[in-house]
Amino acid sequence: MYTDTERCVRAVQAKDSRFDGVFFTAVVTTRIYCRPGCPAVPPRPRNMVFYPSAAACQQAGFRACKRCRPDSTPGSPEWNQRADLTARAMRLIGDGVVDREGVPGLARRLRYSERQVERQLRAELGAGPLALARAQRAQTARLLIETTGLAMADIAFAAGFASVRSFNDTVREVFALSPSELRDRAPRARTGAPGAITLRLPFRTPLNPDNVFGHLAATAVPGVEEWRDGAYRRTLRLPYGYGIVALTPGPEHIGCRLILTDQRDLTVAISRCRRLLDLDADPVAVDDQLRADPLLAPLVDKAPGRRVPRTVDEAEFAVRAVLGQQVSTAAARTHAARLVRAHGDPVEDPEGGLTHLFPTPDALASLDPESLALPGTRRTTLLTLVRELTDGGLTLGPESDWDEARAALAALPGFGPWTIEAIAMRALGDPDAFLPTDLGMRRAARQLGLPHTPAALTARAAAWRPWRAYATQYLWATDDHPINFLPA
Incomplete structure (x- = not known):
C-alpha cells in the first residue's frame, strides 16, 4: 500500500x-x-x-x-495472511531466527539462497534481513529499558546486540535518546516475581476476546495452561529457556506479564503470544468481506472482531489435534495431561499453578504405545506424527509452506481433512483454512439456512475467501459451548 x-x-x-x-x-x-x-x-x-x-x-x-x-504498533497483517517467501521470512525474523542463526540460518530454513532472500526483502520492505532484525532488537531493548530494572549491559545482550556499544548507538539513532534517558522518561517498572516483565500488546480494533480466550481456556491442558484471575496463563518453551505468560484481555490492549528464565527470549515470547491471539489481524478487512454474505452479516454485526485462536508451538498443537480426534474437549484434555505428566519438563510457577512444559517430539519418541489409552489406529497416527517431526520428514513452523505442509500431513496415516485443516488453521496460521466436515460447523450452517453438506458448504464459502478461518469462528459462535465465552 x-x-x-x-x-x-x-x-x-x-x-x-x-x-x-x-x-x-x-x-x-x-x-x-x-x-x-x-x-x-x-x-x-x-x-x-x-x-x-x-x-x-x-x-x-x-x-x-x-x-x-x-x-x-501491531505488525503488518500481510505476514499472517500469506505464505510466500517474504511472509515466511518475516515470521521467522519475528521469531528471532536472524539473531540466533544469522542470515544463513534464515535462508536455510526458507530453502532459498541468502542472495534471493536479501533481494526479495529489499524489494518489498525496503530493508534486508539484518536491518529488519536490528529494528526488532531496538524495540526489544526499549521494552526492557522501560519495563525492567535490568542493568543496561544486561539489556544489550538480552535484546540480541553483539556489544554494549552497538546497543547504545542503535538506541540513540532510532529513538534520539540515550538508554538512560529512555528509562528516565518511562513510568517506574512494576515489581513482582524475579524476572517478571509487564507490557501491553497492541492490536487493531475491534477485537472480540470471547472466542479466542474462551477457546484457549476451555481446551487448556492442566499443568501447561490455566485460567486464573481473569487471565489466560501458560508455559512457553523458548530458545534459551522457558517462560510463563499471563495474557489479560482489555478494551485497548492485551495485558501481558512474562516471567522468563532468560531475558534473551523476550522478543520470541512476545512474537509467539501475538501469534497465539492473532493480534496482527486486520478485523475491518475480514469483517467487511464476511458481511457481504447476508446470512453471515448478522453474526458479524453482533460481535465484530473475532480472532482465530492459534498456538505458541506448532508441533504441540499437531499432537493435541491427534489426541482430540473424535473425542470430547474434556477427553482430549485428559489425554494431553497424561502425556504432560509423563514426558513434560517440570517448571516452577511463582504466581500460579502451572507445572510443566508440553513435551517435545523428541521426548515423545520413546513413548510406549501401551501407555496410551487410545484406539490402536490413533496410537499409530500419533507415533507416526512424532517420528516424522523428530526425523525432520515433517516441518511445522513459521517457515512452513501451507500447501506443502498439508500434503505432508495427508500422506500420514490417520490424517483426514478435519485434522489437516485444524492444524492449518491454528498451527500454520492459514486464514483461509476451512473445516466443512466439522459437526459444529454443519450444525451452525443448518441453523442459519446455509448449505450444511461439506461439498455444498465449501461451494458457498468460496465467497468468504481468503477469510474462511474467520468465518468458521463466527459460525462456531452460534453454539452454546464454553469455547465461545470468556470464562467467569
Missing part, C-alpha cells in the same frame, strides 16, 4: 489507526517517522514519504516519533 501515495496521505490526515504497521510515514523536514494514527498534527503532503517497514525508515535516516511510538 505504501506506493499508493494518495491513499496513504488520506489515511494519515484521518489519523486512521487501522493502517498502523501496514505502512510508516516519514517527514522529510523533521527526519521523524510515525505511524498513520499519530495524534500529532499531520504534516503537509509534500513533506511525507512512505515506507513499508520501520527498518526502511531507519535505514533512510529517520528516527522514531516519541509521541506515537511507531515501533510499538
